[in-house]
Amino acid sequence: MPFFETRLKNSDNTYRELFVRYPNNPILTAKDWPYAVNTVFNPSATIFNNQTLLLARVEDRRGFSHFTKAVSDDGVTNWKIDKFPTLEPSPDFPEESWGIEDPRITWIDELESWAVVYTSYSRSGPTVSLALTKDFVSFEKMGSIMPPEDKDAALFPRRFQGKWMLIHRPIGAKLTSEEEVGPGAHIWLSCSSDLKYWGDHQILLKARRGAWWDANKIGLCCPPLETPDGWLILYHGVRQTASGCIYRLGLALLDGEDPTKVLRRSDEWIFGPEESYEREGDVRDVVFPCGWVHDKASGTVRIYYGAADSRICLATGTLSDLLEYIKSCPGPSAASTY
Numbered sequence: 001m002p003f004f005e006t007r008l009k010n011s012d013n014t015y016r017e018l019f020v021r022y023p024n025n026p027i028l029t030a031k032d033w034p035y036a037v038n039t040v041f042n043p044s045a046t047i048f049n050n051q052t053l054l055l056a057r058v059e060d061r062r063g064f065s066h067f068t069k070a071v072s073d074d075g076v077t078n079w080k081i082d083k084f085p086t087l088e089p090s091p092d093f094p095e096e097s098w099g100i101e102d103p104r105i106t107w108i109d110e111l112e113s114w115a116v117v118y119t120s121y122s123r124s125g126p127t128v129s130l131a132l133t134k135d136f137v138s139f140e141k142m143g144s145i146m147p148p149e150d151k152d153a154a155l156f157p158r159r160f161q162g163k164w165m166l167i168h169r170p171i172g173a174k175l176t177s178e179e180e181v182g183p184g185a186h187i188w189l190s191c192s193s194d195l196k197y198w199g200d201h202q203i204l205l206k207a208r209r210g211a212w213w214d215a216n217k218i219g220l221c222c223p224p225l226e227t228p229d230g231w232l233i234l235y236h237g238v239r240q241t242a243s244g245c246i247y248r249l250g251l252a253l254l255d256g257e258d259p260t261k262v263l264r265r266s267d268e269w270i271f272g273p274e275e276s277y278e279r280e281g282d283v284r285d286v287v288f289p290c291g292w293v294h295d296k297a298s299g300t301v302r303i304y305y306g307a308a309d310s311r312i313c314l315a316t317g318t319l320s321d322l323l324e325y326i327k328s329c330p331g332p333s334a335a336s337t338y
């Protein structure tokens with residue numbers, strides 16, 4: 001096998017990090033919450049009223065999750081957290097009976113609303129649900145839009161040739177042993193003309209196989225980010241090891257006008273659990289962002305991520321570095337891609 005040379009190289013032969021951790025991580029923990037909770041993690045993020053707004057997944061001591069918002073002027077410190085849950089599972093939506101998890105927020109100009117796409121934990125497995133809000137106070141729940149098992153979903157902010165597009169991850173791979181992985185859990189894309197009935201289902205990114213960091217199971221992290229070079233995708237890959245799974249992050253780039261076309265995909269992970277707050281917790285070795293904020297004025301991209309399913313952390317990069325890196329990566333047909 002030819003020698004593989006990293007595209008993430010510093011001059012001293014260490015790996016170059018595209019996202020730099022905030023030195024005072026974690027930024028939010030259960031101790032900051034105005035009411036008793038087990039953990040806070042996997043937040044989505046957006047800018048609302050000139051503040052950074054996080055919709056955090058909050059888990060109680062039954063093991064059920066709901067969402068609570070936290071807002072901050074600088075997106076780093078002085079978070080103001082709602083005194084009570086902002087969005088809870090509702091008995092009117094039986095698919096939410098074991099809680100709601102991992103929200104992804106997209107501003108939809110056409111609807112003058114934010115779409116919150118989240119995982120509903122139904123008795124038949126995880127499903128994808130949609131709610132709309134104008135103020136992050138009241139929410140219009142639209143119910144389940146994909147049957148189980150399905151999760152890790154987010155909407156694009158606008159239609160393409162009249163169709164809405166949703167990225168999601170149907171099918172959970174059993175990662176118990178190499179023989180049992182089945183067909184793999186891939187990232188899919190589906191289309192709809194009304195946000196309710198979905199079709200044109202197609203695989204967007206395939207989980208790789210074998211030794212790859214993203215073998216057998218991948219899923220979208222944050223909603224797609226529009227850039228001059230196309231839609232930037234941050235996704236997680238789940239590597240099964242003898243001591244459990246490792247959740248790491250990679251990048252892909254989709255065509256700006258036709259997001260069903262993958263232009264580039266990173267062959268290395270760009271971020272993974274390294275610090276003790278990412279390695280130890282309720283689920284060890286997990287970094288799991290559900291939101292990122294691109295500050296156009298400074299060019300920075302802030303990812304907000306759950307660390308070890310136990311706390312909320314922040315890391316910052318620049319859009320230009322992310323794009324420079326992903327544009328140096330192979331196209332989807334390159335042998336090195338799988």
Ligand code: BMA
Pocket residue numbers: 042101102247283286288306309
């Ligand atoms: C995934 C999701 C995430 C979680 C991760 C690690 O399947 O359930 O919410 O952070 O597993 O436990």
